[in-house]
Amino acid sequence: NAGVMQNPRHLVRRRGQEARLRCSPMKGHSHVYWYRQLPEEGLKFMVYLQKENIIDESGMPKERFSAEFPKEGPSILRIQQVVRGDSAAYFCASSPGTASNGYTFGSGTRLTVV
Amino acid sequence: AQSVTQPDIHITVSEGASLELRCNYSYGATPYLFWYVQSPGQGLQLLLKYFSGDTLVQGIKGFEAEFKRSQSSFNLRKPSVHWSDAAEYFCAVGAQGTDKLIFGTGTRLQVFP
Numbered sequence: 536n537a538g539v540m541q542n543p544r545h546l547v548r549r550r551g552q553e554a555r556l557r558c559s560p561m562k563g564h565s566h567v568y569w570y571r572q573l574p575e576e577g578l579k580f581m582v583y584l585q586k587e588n589i590i591d592e593s594g595m596p597k598e599r600f601s602a603e604f605p606k607e608g609p610s611i612l613r614i615q616q617v618v619r620g621d622s623a624a625y626f627c628a629s630s631p632g633t634a635s636n637g638y639t640f641g642s643g644t645r646l647t648v649v
Numbered sequence: 650a651q652s653v654t655q656p657d658i659h660i661t662v663s664e665g666a667s668l669e670l671r672c673n674y675s676y677g678a679t680p681y682l683f684w685y686v687q688s689p690g691q692g693l694q695l696l697l698k699y700f701s702g703d704t705l706v707q708g709i710k711g712f713e714a715e716f717k718r719s720q721s722s723f724n725l726r727k728p729s730v731h732w733s734d735a736a737e738y739f740c741a742v743g744a745q746g747t748d749k750l751i752f753g754t755g756t757r758l759q760v761f762p
Contacts, residue, residue, distance in 0.1 A: 539692075568749060577655075577739060577754040578693075591748045626692060637683055638750065640692035 541641035548617050556612040556644045560629030567610045572624040617648045651676045655753035670725040670756050672740030682723040683741040735760045
């Protein structure tokens, strides 16, 4: 019974490149959440998705960031034209229902922009 | 708006000592409250959660937390800390019908032998 799978674990991108982060939720979980953790900070909510729908993207930067959760396949967080300030740990979590059930987190993707 | 405050950024305790990590929340309705632990380079693991009922909740690894509505607090406790408890601890709040959890900035726990 695999947990939430994120890949890659580590990603290095040069400024201006694109970063694609993948998240496969736990089996049976239809709700996916993306959070960003900056050094010495807590987790900041980015986006909440269900299959083929973005439910809440209030935490997503207005430009360069996008997320999807297609009918088939993992959820993808995409960052275009990365800048040094995008360097962070990006965590995906999933749940079978709303947030009141609590989340199961993946191990994260650590993005470094050089 | 919902918010979570963890006033202690860093706590150091000796192995075998008792532990209390503070968490205060701000939310108008009855909150759902959570404590997560994060080991270095890892994701977050759920320690315990409070929805309703008994205000003292038991979690994994010997942790417990007490919900005090009058103080808007949900402090995490452990009677005797082990060296393996060294990690970062996050308190989070959610509410019925909401879509996301709001996390505090975390408390880093160091344990000395």
